[in-house]
Amino acid sequence: MTDAYLFDALRTPRGKGKSSGALFGVKPVELLAQCFNALTARQDFDTAAVDDAIIGCVTPTDDQGAVIAKAGLLYAGWSEKVPGIQLNRFCASGLEAVNLAAMKIRSGWSDLIVAGGVESMSRVPMGSDGGALLFDPEVMARVNYVPQGVSADLIATIEGFSREDLDQYALRSQERSAYAWEKSYFNSSVIPIRDFNGISVLEKDEHLRPGTTLEQLASLRPAFADLGAAGFEAMALQKYPEVENIEYQHTAGNSSGIVDGAAVALIGSEASGKSHGLKARARIRACAVVGTEPTIMLTGPAPASRKALQLAGMQPSDIDLWEVNEAFASVVLKFQRELDVADEQLNVNGGAIAMGHPLGATGTMLLGTLLDELERRDLNTGLVTMCIGGGMGIATIIERV
C-alpha cells in the first residue's frame, strides 16, 4: 500500500476571537488563502498537481459558508484544476482533514493533497450555524446534550480534579507556550498575516498571557455554573446519577481560548514527493475516530488513541511526544491519567489554553507543532488527539522519516 507522507505544515498566528482581536478585520477566506500562498512560497510545486484541498471548518456559514475551501483556492489564485471540500467534525475538523487526505493517498486514488482548516471565531461566532444537537429541544432532551463546559466540569468532578489541579495545568500551558515563543520554536511554521497592501496585521499568537500566576487563575469565576444551574446539570445527572453535584471549576483561564486562525499541511505519496521535489518529513502511521458517551462528551481522546495505536501496532510507550488538544484542562488531565503519559512528553509547547483553539484549524496546527518539535528534539514518533463535540474522539500518529 502507498504510504502517506507529510511534506509541510504551517499556520497563521492566532488572533483573539473577538472584535478587539487583530484578525477580526481579516476575512476568513483571506486567512486560508494566505496559508495556501505561503505553502507555494515555501515549496516549489505546480498547484495544478494537487488532487484536492480538504479544509475543516466548524461554523461553515456566513463568511465561512459555501465551501470555503474552494473559495480560498480561487481567491489565492491557485489552479482552477484543484477541487476543494469543506468538512466538519467539530473541533477535530483540521485533523480529520489530514486523516482523510492520508486515506486518499493510501487508497492510491490521489497523489497530492492540501489538508487544513480555518475558523474566524470573531467573524462567525460558534453556534451561529444552528444545528439540531445544539438547538433542537427534542434532540437535546433525548441525548441529554449539555454545553461542553458542563461536560468538562463533570469530568473534573468524576475524576476528582481540584480547581488547583486544573489551574496548575493551565499555568503550565501558559508557561510552555510563552517559553516556546520566546525560544522561537514556532517561528518556522507561523506565517505573518498581512493586509492586501502588504502591511503586517499579526505575527504572533495574540491570546497568550505570559506571566500568568496561579493567584490570577484562581480568582477567575467558574464559567459554566450558571448554565448548570439553569438545568443542564439536571440533564447531565440523568446520565450520571452517582454524582451528587457537579463542581464548577472550569474558567476562562483553564479552558481553551476563542481565537481566529488557519492552517494547512501538504500530504502526498512518496512518488508525488519525488516528482515535485518535495521532502517527506514524516509518515502518517495511523489515524482513528471513535464515538463516545455524548453527555460527558469529551472523553474521546483515550479510546481514539488506543484505536490508532492498535492500527499502527504500537504501544503508548512507543510514542515520544503527545499533543492532546487543550479544550479544557480536565480533558487533558483525564487523558494523561488514562494513558499514563509523563508531563515531559505531553503538550510540551503548551496549547489551546494559552494560545487558543480556532475550532476548524486546530487539528492541523497541532500536527504541525508536533512535527516541528519532533524534529527539534530529534525524536521519532508523535500522536495528536482531540476531544470532539457530540461525543467523539480522534487520533493521528506520525513518525519522522
Added chain:
Amino acid sequence: MIHYKKDIDNIVTLTLDMANRNVNIINHEIGEAFIPVIRHLKDEKEKGALRGVIITSAKKSFLAGGDLDYLYQNQEAEAIFEFSKKLKSFFRDIESPGVPVVAAINGTALGTGFEMALACHHRVVIDDVNIQLGHPEVSLGLMPGSGGVLRLMWLLGIEKAFTILTSGRSYNPQEAMELGIIDELASTPKEMLEKARDWILATEEGRRPWDRLKSKIPGGTMRHPAVANRVRILTAQLAKKYGHNYPAPRAILNTLVEASKVDFTTAEKIESRYFTQLLMSKAARNMTKVFWYDFNAIKNGENRPKGFGKFRPKKVGIVGAGTMGSGIAYICILNGMDVVLKDVSKGIAERGKEYSAKQLQELEQTQKITASAREHLLSRIQTTESSEDFADCDLVIESVFENEMVKSKVTKEAERYMDRYAFLATNTLSIPITHLAGSSSRPENFVGLHFFAPVSEVPLVEIVKGELTSDETIARAFDFVKKIRKTPIIAKDSWGFYASRVLNTYVLEGISMLQEGYAPALIENLGVQAGMPKGALAMADDSSLKMILRYENQAAVNYGPKYIQHPSVATLHKMINVLDRPGKGLNSHGFYDYPNEGEPYIWPELTTHFPTTKTEWDRHELIERFMFAQVIEAVWCLQEKIIKSVPEANLGSVYGWGFPAFKGGTLQYINDYGVEAFVEQCQHYEQLHGPRFKVPRLLRKRAEKGETF
C-alpha cells in the same frame, strides 16, 4: 345549538347553546353544527349582506373546553389527528380573511374554548374576576390541538406562549388583558356586545397577522440567535423541572420551535402531530385519570357519607399557633371563615397571626388583593389564650405538638366550652384517633384531620375516622376540607393513616439501597428522576428517622406475629442510636448535613459507615423498586380498607406526598404497568429482595380476574 340573529347593520350574532349540557364544549357535534352556519355566512358574504360576526354564548360560561371523554376513549392516532385537523379547519373558516369576527366572551373560556376565542379577530370579555381564561391542558399532560399554540405564538412570541402554555394557569380578564391574550374589557353583557359591534363597524376586513405577507412573530423565530439561545435554556429548565417525565411541556416547546420556521398551514400539521402524540401518551392518560376523573369523583362527594346536609362552617377554632396551626388559620380566613386562634398565651397566638399578616402582605404587594381586603381578612383572626372563645365555633382544630397528654388536655378544655353540635378535629401524624378520642366527652364528634406541611401548598387533607366517629362528623369534616379548597380523602385510623404509611415505604426502600451498598447520591438522584419530589434519604431526614421507626414499630404491633421487619430498620437504629444522626432538626443532622447557610449536602461520612460497594447498577430496577414499594403498600391499604376508593388512593398519593403525577397515582401505576405484568414483576422482586414485594391478595385476585384499578 347555535342561535343565529342578524341586525340591520348586517352583523350576525351566533349564540352557542348546546342542548342537554350545562356548558358549551367544543367537540365534533358543535363542529358539525357550524358547517351549515359557515356555509350560510359565506353565501351572505358573497351577496354583500354580511358586515361581521359576533360569537357569544347562552350559557354561564363561554366555552368550557374540549370533549375530554371523547378524547380519553379514543386511542387511534389517525382518528385523533383527523379530529384535530377538523377542528382546525373549522377555526380557520372563522378567521380566514373576510368579515371581522369577534368573540364576545361572557364567561369562562378554557382549553379548546379559549382556542376558539383566539381564532376570532377580536376578543371582548366581561370584566368579572370569576371568569377564567387560558390553557390548562398541560396539567392533564396535553396541549392545545386546534391552533392554540400557534395563535398564542403569533400573538405574544415563542417564549411568552411557552410560559403560558406550560404553566397551565388560567387568568381572570384583567390578567388576560395585561398579558395581551384578549383585546377589550366590558362591564356588562350589553356593553360587551356594543363594543363588539363598534369594533366590527370600525374594521374593514378581518385578517390575522399570519395571513398577511409581511408580518412577523413577536420576538422573532427560532432562526434568530437570541431566540435559539433562549430555547436552549428553556430546554434545560424543562429537564430540571420534569426530568424528562412529562411529555407535554416538551411537545409544546417542540411545536413552538418548529412552527416558528414554517408557514401557518404546515405549522398546523406539526401541532396536530404533537397533539396526537400526547393524547396517545401514557402520561396524558394517567394525568387525565387522576386530575380529571379521580379529582371529579372526589369533588362530587363519591366518598362522602350520604344523607347529611351541607355543612357551612363560619367560624373555626384552632388550638396551637405553631407552623401548622397558623397555616390552617390562614387558609381558613382566605376561604371566608372567621378564626379563633388560641395558644397558651395571647402573645404566642399573636405570633401565629403574624404569619397570616405576612402572607396577606405578599398578596397585596403582588396586587392580588387590595389594602382594605388585606385588613378585612386579617381582622377575621381573633387571638386568645382562653378556650371560652370557642363557644360559637363550628369546629375546633387541635394542632398542638405530637404529645398525647397535651392533646388530651386541650381536647377536654376545648370541649368544655364548645357548642354541642360543633366537632373537634385533631391534627396528628401518628397518634391513633380512637386513642385520643378516649379523652373526648363526645367521641362521635371527634375526628382526625391530617394536614400536610406547608399547609398553604399541599392540596390534600386526610380525614381520619376513629372507631366512634359518626358519619355525620365525617361528612362535616369533608365539607370543611372542601371549603378550604383542599381535597379530602377519608382514611381508617391506623398507623400513618394512608399518606405517611405509603410514603414511608419509599423512604425505607432508599435506606435499604444504602445498606446494600449503593452510593447515596445515586439513591437520591434516581428518586428524583423517578419523579419523586426529593430523594428518599432527604425525605427520611425531613420526617425524622425516629418518626419513620415509630411507624415501623406501630406496624409491628398491628401485624403481631405476622410482622416481617423491613431490612432497613437496622440502619435506622444505627443512624439514630450509634451515629446520632436522627434527621433534620434544630440541632440535628441525618443522612444530610444541614449547614446554617447554603444548601444541605449528603453527610460526607455516610459512605464511611455505609460503604459504596455497588459500582454498577440497573437504573430501571432501582427506579422500579422505589415505585413498587409504594404501590404495593397502597394496595395493602386498599385491602385493609385504610383507604376505600381508587380515586382517593391515586389523588391522595399525588397531592399528599408528590407521588409522580405522570404515573397517575399509586393504583393507576398498576393499570399503566399492566396488572399481570406488575404481579409478575413483584414476584421477581420478591425473590430478589424479600417479602416486602409480595403480592397482596387483593391484587392477585384482580390479576386473576383481569380487572384493573
